Amino acid sequence: MSKPSIPQGTRDFSAEVVRKRNYILSAIKEVFELYGFQPLETPAMENLETLMGKYGEEGDKLIFKILNNGLSDPKNIEKAKEGFEKILEGKNTAAITERALKYDLTIPFARYVAMNFGQLSFPYKRYQVQPVWRADRPQKGRYREFTQCDADVVGSTPLLNEVELANIYHAVFVQLGLTAYELKINSRKILAALADLCGGADKLTDITVAIDKLDKIGIDKVKDELSQRGLQSSQIHTIEKYLQISGSNEEKLAAAQQLFGSNEQAKKGMEELQYVLSFAKNTNLDIDFTLARGLNYYTGIIFEVKAPASVKMGSIGGGGRYDDLTGLFGVPGIPGVGISFGVDRIYDVLEELNLFPADLQVATKALFFNMGEKESSVAFECVQQLRLHKISCELFHEPVKMDKQFKYAEKKNIPFAVIIGSKETESKTAVVKNLKTGEQQPVQFSELTTFFLQS
């Protein structure tokens, strides 16, 4: 037998880690609920065709596909062999695989809305916190199984939704102590206008992919990449002027206005930005014209959240507006907008900045020492009494040296030890020791509940 292991890019979470994750998750869920979003959960797996083609060519490759059962059944063998030939050619076939692990929460959500269109009342605001899987190669801040937290509003076009979502970001990050986060905003319409100006709509993807890398590779390499992607030097010059826009949000908008002139799309995009900025002033919004986002279903405002600059971690959240997501599933004309939190990355950031509260790790408040058969039965009564008052405590499982019991308490980060030996049994008074300060004091059995409720 070889040593047991887990698949690449997956993790076990110990008690300590689960508590920290739950701290983040409950902060997010609380804010979602506060803004009137309702929970939704969808299956871990979807039909493959639900997912294929929704995330671009690259995305398709990163979907974990599930092998069909019963391929070795004699009556399936011929089909399986034919199917496998197709797989080797790089094509998927239902003969080999017809299900896949979900890749994000947005497409399954769109599928759900399309399926339940008649029953839902719009606008439908849902949040969803579930694991997703990507067959990417793991590295810093990147896992093959990770948790996404999404909130989306569908069936509603007003920009008030975008304003609310920006506020959700702000509320969550402030609550987590991550006040120096950056919330980047842009509009897909402005990018479309730029493409209009430089060679037409079919160049949109080429342009966005290249300019998205600006802060990583610098302006010269972006220009190289643009010319490699077939753009003329006059067009590249326009893009460069676009990328050089800087200053405050107002200054950026003014400069863009000058660049785009009377272009209708650009005008719309800038109105969107202006609206959201003016209503969500309190948040950390910052216009970033280089922001593009990979997923090609976005059509309006797009968001991306970056960790504080001191931490080397890319995006910890993102989202945007899509006009017709459910159209992919036969229900056209439902616009929506949504955001997502990357919990695993937020975790790493909070860890690096030491922002987790220390008291997260206190689960058991008091450990009652086991001082013998008679004594422990008295302690047992006390323990049960405390539990009735929702005070978590435990009785050590066997009467061993106090040394051992102290060490157990220390390891579990239990703040108090309660000693009930023969003397204490007689006097009905326990010795309560604060393990951090080392101080101890007598507390009558009848006063234990009050004592622990107060400390």
Next chain:
RNA sequence: GUGGUUGUAGCUCAGUUGGUUAGAGCACCAGAUUGUGAUUCUGGGGGUCGCCGGUUCGAACCCGGUCAUCCACCCCA
């Protein structure tokens, strides 16, 4: 998917040009201490050197493969 890094005790890591029985610190167990831990002292257990194969009289060390890890690219949360 492409390129690189690392893999030795529960954890962090030493380990000489290839040479007897592979080490340290922390952790663990027992005792000094039969009702007071996180300080001290003494003793003890624990390793198929990631896995498979090759070279060699001899491999933790050299070579090939494989798996895992971390990092970069692509892409993304």
